[in-house]
Amino acid sequence: MGEDIKTKAAADIAKNMPAEEYLYDLADLFRIFGDTTRIRILYSLFDGELCVGDISTILGMSQSSVSHQLRILKDSKLVKFRRDGKSIFYSLDDDHVRSILDLGMEHLEE
16 A cells, blocks of 8 residues: 555656656756855845946956856846946846745855
8 A cells, every 4th residue: 555655656746747848948047046156146136236346346256257247147138237328237137046045045044
């Protein structure tokens, strides 16, 4: 009888498993979060939008390094931008990004 329960449990899990494509995309998303510089950039945007110059000053990095990482974050839909004349301001794409970082910190603090 215990074998039947294990088999049913395994079948239920397999049935509810997301498609490989989604799991690949999720792994790729977490890969983006796996870089300290990108995490620092995301945290710098917690309180609102900033331009590349401000982010580079806050983090003590070159503007080209920050721009490169922002491009990765933008392509991954973790940050968005708005143009104001010649300036471009970056911000977190949505509250999901903040929630992911908050949950990660909460997990580390337990």
